[in-house]
Amino acid sequence: MENKKKPKRRLRFLPKKRKKKQVSNLPVKNKQKRKKKKHSKTYYRNRNIILIVTLVIALFLGFSNRQRLRLMMKGYTFHDAGLLIKSKDGDISDYLKLKDAINMEDWEEIENDGHYYDYYLLKKTYPDVATVVTYIDGFYTIFPKLQELGYDMETCRKFMDTVSVSEFRLLVDHEIEYEEAKPYLNIPYCIIRDIEDYIQTDAKTPEEAIMEVSYRNVNSSKQLDREYVIVDPEQSKSVLVKEDYNLKQDYEPKDLVEPDVLYAYGTPAPSLRKEAAKAYEKMVAAAEKKDLQLVVTSSYRSYADQDALYDAYVKEYGYAYIKKYCLPAGCSEHQLGTSLDLTSYSVLIGEHYSFGDTDEFKWLKKNAHKYGFILRYPESKENITGVECEPWHIRYVGKEIAEEMYEDNLTLEEYILENGFDYSLAIQS
Numbered sequence: 001m002e003n004k005k006k007p008k009r010r011l012r013f014l015p016k017k018r019k020k021k022q023v024s025n026l027p028v029k030n031k032q033k034r035k036k037k038k039h040s041k042t043y044y045r046n047r048n049i050i051l052i053v054t055l056v057i058a059l060f061l062g063f064s065n066r067q068r069l070r071l072m073m074k075g076y077t078f079h080d081a082g083l084l085i086k087s088k089d090g091d092i093s094d095y096l097k098l099k100d101a102i103n104m105e106d107w108e109e110i111e112n113d114g115h116y117y118d119y120y121l122l123k124k125t126y127p128d129v130a131t132v133v134t135y136i137d138g139f140y141t142i143f144p145k146l147q148e149l150g151y152d153m154e155t156c157r158k159f160m161d162t163v164s165v166s167e168f169r170l171l172v173d174h175e176i177e178y179e180e181a182k183p184y185l186n187i188p189y190c191i192i193r194d195i196e197d198y199i200q201t202d203a204k205t206p207e208e209a210i211m212e213v214s215y216r217n218v219n220s221s222k223q224l225d226r227e228y229v230i231v232d233p234e235q236s237k238s239v240l241v242k243e244d245y246n247l248k249q250d251y252e253p254k255d256l257v258e259p260d261v262l263y264a265y266g267t268p269a270p271s272l273r274k275e276a277a278k279a280y281e282k283m284v285a286a287a288e289k290k291d292l293q294l295v296v297t298s299s300y301r302s303y304a305d306q307d308a309l310y311d312a313y314v315k316e317y318g319y320a321y322i323k324k325y326c327l328p329a330g331c332s333e334h335q336l337g338t339s340l341d342l343t344s345y346s347v348l349i350g351e352h353y354s355f356g357d358t359d360e361f362k363w364l365k366k367n368a369h370k371y372g373f374i375l376r377y378p379e380s381k382e383n384i385t386g387v388e389c390e391p392w393h394i395r396y397v398g399k400e401i402a403e404e405m406y407e408d409n410l411t412l413e414e415y416i417l418e419n420g421f422d423y424s425l426a427i428q429s
């Protein structure tokens with residue numbers, strides 16, 4: 001069986017060449033056939049040479065253009081892939097890392113130096129294309145100097161959404177090396193223009209240095225000629241709002257609700273952020289069990305409401321008097337939607353003159369923290385808060401912080417000076 005099969009197989013699978021060879025060994029009889037064979041031999045040899053040369057050229061081109069090919073496989077056109085290669089001197093690894101292809105049309109209209117990868121990254125922070133290009137191209141003019149000071153590209157990219165080009169330039173102008181700046185740069189409320197001063201303090205921790213240099217006016221008895229704006233008041237429950245620590249004019253809480261609680265006749269229905277509203281309802285219910293009636297006189301106030309109120313108060317009582325009690329628009333906690341002014345039933349019916357004299361206030365002083373509230377302007381802390389004692393004003397900060405502040409008898413200012421901020425601030429321009 002095997003012997004029979006083998007020759008058959010050989011015939012079937014013999015390469016053409018060998019087949020032909022066999023044919024050429026035939027007697028010279030068939031001249032025409034031989035001529036034809038000779039011709040095709042040259043033909044095949046030439047063809048093979050051409051094939052090999054083409055293959056070599058293709059391999060060479062493919063090798064030298066492999067970056068372009070890889071980019072094209074990501075979805076870039078031949079032209080765009082060329083631009084990307086040029087923009088990074090051939091190092092396309094960043095572009096390959098991205099999940100999607102960059103839409104190159106976005107950057108076409110703007111005269112630029114082609115830092116497409118960084119444009120793409122920064123577009124998440126600044127949706128305006130021109131701003132992104134101006135930022136990145138400006139940045140690259142100072143980047144070599146930053147590099148000399150030890151800042152690498154990855155480090156710089158980390159800070160690009162919070163640090164402006166002029167702030168980067170400041171680091172260069174003041175020759176602040178990365179190793180020196182690093183501990184401060186990693187703290188979100190660090191102020192770049194103050195880094196030189198941080199380095200010079202003898203504070204024990206970077207946080208302490210930052211609080212001392214950039215935020216000493218958290219304590220109202222200390223002077224610092226600077227105003228801050230709170231970037232996003234919903235980043236934290238313990239946002240500090242006071243003079244020089246402002247809310248933006250257009251800030252309005254997104255989750256205001258109306259708690260189901262008593263409020264004084266002639267005042268609008270109370271409105272608070274959801275979490276604060278719930279906590280307040282709980283607290284009121286607990287107070288009621290002790291036969292105490294808390295009544296809301298004021299809660300959320302918009303920037304415009306506060307502005308109108310402040311103007312009216314100034315007209316009625318004069319600026320010198322009112323500045324101790326009523327804060328200008330943007331500086332009032334009421335705009336946060338987590339503050340309340342309270343009174344009690346006993347005051348409303350004339351049993352007491354002031355809320356500070358009531359049993360309700362005494363109870364609040366001992367129990368508010370259990371529900372996440374603090375007495376924001378306590379007595380004997382006026383110099384720190386900058387506001388005269390207001391027994392009626394409470395603020396929601398969440399149970400955890402409220403309890404800590406209660407235990408250590410701290411104002412919000414003192415708590416922040418000790419713990420730093422857990423949200424971002426920007427210098428008000």
Ligand SMILES: [Zn+2]
Nearest residue numbers: 339340341393
């Ligand atoms: Zn108030």
